[in-house]
Amino acid sequence: MRRLVQHGIPCSYVLLNALSYVMKEVSKVFLGAHALLANGYVMSRVGTSLVALVASSYNVPVLFCCETYKCCDRVQTDSFVFNELGDPEDLASAQSNGACSKLEGWRDIQQLNVLNLVYDLTPPDFITMVITEVGMIPCSSVPVVLRVIHSV
Amino acid sequence: MSDARQHLTDDLTDRIESFISSRQQKRLCSSYDVAHQTVDLARRIISQTRWSSACELVETLRTVGRWMSSAIPSETAMGNVMRRVLKIVRDEAAVSSDGKQNDPDDLHRMLTAQRASSDDLTVAHPNLKGAIIESIHELMEEIEISGHNISIQSLEHIHANEVVMTCGHSRTVEAFLKAAARKRKFHVIVAESAPSYQGQKMGKSLAEAGIETTLITDSAVFAMMSRVNKVIIGTHTVLADGGLKALNGAHALALAAHHHSVPVVVCAALFKLSPQFHCAYDQDTFNKIVGPHDVLPFAEGGVLSDVQVQNPVFDYVPPDLVTLFIFNTGGNAPSYVYRLLSEFYHPDDHDL
Numbered sequence: 001m002r003r004l005v006q007h008g009i010p011c012s013y014v015l016l017n018a019l020s021y022v023m024k025e026v027s028k029v030f031l032g033a034h035a036l037l038a039n040g041y042v043m044s045r046v047g048t049s050l051v052a053l054v055a056s057s058y059n060v061p062v063l064f065c066c067e068t069y070k071c072c073d074r075v076q077t078d079s080f081v082f083n084e085l086g087d088p089e090d091l092a093s094a095q096s097n098g099a100c101s102k103l104e105g106w107r108d109i110q111q112l113n114v115l116n117l118v119y120d121l122t123p124p125d126f127i128t129m130v131i132t133e134v135g136m137i138p139c140s141s142v143p144v145v146l147r148v149i150h151s152v
Numbered sequence: 153m154s155d156a157r158q159h160l161t162d163d164l165t166d167r168i169e170s171f172i173s174s175r176q177q178k179r180l181c182s183s184y185d186v187a188h189q190t191v192d193l194a195r196r197i198i199s200q201t202r203w204s205s206a207c208e209l210v211e212t213l214r215t216v217g218r219w220m221s222s223a224i225p226s227e228t229a230m231g232n233v234m235r236r237v238l239k240i241v242r243d244e245a246a247v248s249s250d251g252k253q254n255d256p257d258d259l260h261r262m263l264t265a266q267r268a269s270s271d272d273l274t275v276a277h278p279n280l281k282g283a284i285i286e287s288i289h290e291l292m293e294e295i296e297i298s299g300h301n302i303s304i305q306s307l308e309h310i311h312a313n314e315v316v317m318t319c320g321h322s323r324t325v326e327a328f329l330k331a332a333a334r335k336r337k338f339h340v341i342v343a344e345s346a347p348s349y350q351g352q353k354m355g356k357s358l359a360e361a362g363i364e365t366t367l368i369t370d371s372a373v374f375a376m377m378s379r380v381n382k383v384i385i386g387t388h389t390v391l392a393d394g395g396l397k398a399l400n401g402a403h404a405l406a407l408a409a410h411h412h413s414v415p416v417v418v419c420a421a422l423f424k425l426s427p428q429f430h431c432a433y434d435q436d437t438f439n440k441i442v443g444p445h446d447v448l449p450f451a452e453g454g455v456l457s458d459v460q461v462q463n464p465v466f467d468y469v470p471p472d473l474v475t476l477f478i479f480n481t482g483g484n485a486p487s488y489v490y491r492l493l494s495e496f497y498h499p500d501d502h503d504l
Contacts, residue, residue: 005458012460015346015447016370017401021439021464047371050404057407079375091344091352091367102352103367112359113366120375 016047019054029055033066033130039075040124040140042066046117049079052126061128064139068132068149071142079120088114161200167193168216172223182323183229183388184299187423190220190233191292198241198284206245206280213238217504226440226466228389228397228426231504233295235427235497240287242498248277294480298421299324301480303331309417309478312336314381317409319343319370320399321350321357322386324419328478329384330361339364341380343373345401347446347463370401374408383409383416387469390418390425392493394471394486397430397438400464406473415475422479427493427502430468440465 004011014022029051035043042048042064052062076082091114092103106112127139137145171189197216203209217234224230302324310316310332318325318340329340340363344351355367368376383405389397396402396418409416430438444461471486484492 001459002455005455010460011458012462013448014462016404017346017467018462018464020403020467021400022462045371046369046375049374050371050408053374053407053411054404078378080379083375091369102349103356106356106367109356109359111362111364112355113364115366115368115372117368117372117375120372 016050019051023054023058023060026055026058026060029060029062031062031064033064033070034119035074036064036066036071036130036139036142037076037121038071038073038143038146039077040127040142041076042122042124042127042130042139043076043119044122046120049120049122049126052122056126062126063128064130066130066132068134068145071145071149073143073146076121079117083120084118086116086118088116090116164193164197164200167196168220172220175224175227183227183424184295184323184421186227186229187233187295187421188292190230191237191288191295194234194237195285195288195292198281198288206241206277209241209284210238213241214501214504221504226438228428229423232423232426232497233291234504235501236291236423237288238501239496239498240291241284244280244283244287245277248280248283295421295423298423298480299327302419302421302478303327305478305483306332307335308483309384310336310338310382312338314338315341315379317341317343317373317376317380317383317405317414318354318385319351319373319401319405320345320348320386321354322419324421325384325386326354326357328419329358329363333361333363337364339366341366341368341376343368343370343401343405345399346370350399370404373401373405374411377408377412377414380409380412380414383414385416385418387418387420387424388466390420390477390489391468392427392429392489394474394477394489395430396469396474397466398469400467403467403469403473406469410473416473417476417478418474419478422481422492422496425479425489425492425496427497438466438468 001011001013012022031044031048031051033042033044037043055062092106103114106114124139129136130139132145134145171193175186194213197212198209201212203212213234217231221231306328316329316338319342332338340358342351342355342358342365344367352367355365359365385398385402385405387396387398391397406416442463442465444463447463448456448459448461450456474486477484477486477489
């Protein structure tokens with residue numbers, strides 16, 4: 001956001017909870033990706049799938065910007081089989097207004113687990129188009145890109 | 153309207169004003185407390201003001217209801233309870249003038265469209281006050297045990313080894329899950345609901361009650377949804393079309409559940425049922441925006457002057473995303489909500 005503001009683009013900042021509230025004023029959604037999987041799914045930062053889901057329910061086009069070196073031949077259908085766990089303290093220390101955390105002493109409670117996922121998977125039905133340096137492709141064309149790159 | 157207010161004693165006017173200001177100053181207050189206090193207020197109005205016919209009483213109650221709702225438009229429980237009280241008053245007046253039970257479901261009555269008895273509110277009856285006060289007491293009791301009545305239904309909906317997802321902190325859902333946990337073992341995933349982080353409080357409370365709980369960030373809701381068997385949420389208001397005015401983030405949660413074909417169950421007490429409709433995508437009209445410092449703290453500095461920050465409180469969830477409502481009177485589909493409306497509120501009171 002800071003970089004966009006520095007370039008003179010007017011910005012609004014909201015948390016993911018306010019997605020449904022702002023989505024009606026949105027005409028396009030641009031997202032980044034960590035990897036493009038061979039079955040058309042996009043692996044990206046956690047929360048991306050939620051943005052794509054709400055955007056597609058409001059019929060807003062979702063565009064991913066991604067270089068071709070991020071295309072990989074792995075296939076995956078859900079976000080569990082392969083993911084990274086972040087630091088659970090990020091949830092425990094997150095608190096607005098500097099108030100003391102509601103999760104103080106969470107480690108002492110046996111039944112409480114704090115999960116901080118890093119990546120999630122966006123299904124191809126929410127994705128309109130992927131923008132790469134070789135052009136604009138639908139997300140199902142990733143195996144074609146891979147074949148072209150490997151054959152060169 | 154002003155002469156209806158003159159019927160109110162000074163003590164009552166003071167009570168109403170202090171009730172309104174206490175709601176306006178506190179940002180978070182439970183609908184249960186609001187509903188309870190509103191019934192109490194209505195009972196005092198009925199017993200302490202002088203009225204000779206049901207018509208005058210209805211006018212006074214409507215005035216007070218309008219006054220309170222216009223002071224705090226986002227708090228619908230006040231208006232809902234006032235409408236319940238008005239229905240009770242109208243029904244009792246109809247019973248007294250009729251002499252026999254005025255059953256609105258009576259097929260013969262519906263077919264012949266006999267509405268003469270319910271229109272005649274201007275006749276004075278001696279026992280009307282006592283009958284109304286008794287019904288108000290029953291309403292008060294119903295509100296007090298509404299949480300309990302919802303939680304005793306929990307065993308029918310949660311089976312062993314299930315994974316349940318919820319978001320935010322709803323006292324109704326907390327009691328619901330804790331009641332089920334006494335007999336069944338299941339797993340709960342709670343979304344933390346930034347920026348209020350009420351979900352963290354809920355997660356901690358459930359874990360302390362012995363339920364296996366996992367706390368996740370809001371962003372991970374779609375990622376975790378493929379593992380979830382049921383979504384159980386609470387709501388602020390149930391709208392007349394069966395939709396919800398729930399805390400922000402509920403719409404995204406319901407959409408993710410719909411995508412994975414996971415049923416969405418909503419636990420709400422009847423005083424949250426409102427006869428108002430809200431336009432689905434125009435969320436500006438019913439939403440409440442609170443201070444942006446929870447989203448982007450003031451410590452961020454100079455960039456704040458160039459950026460617009462929004463922090464809405466509510467979310468509209470359309471009725472096709474909700475699978476089941478669990479009210480204190482039992483479970484219902486969203487398509488049945490219109491029938492509950494006609495049972496508990498009189499059509500003349502929909503607009504106070």
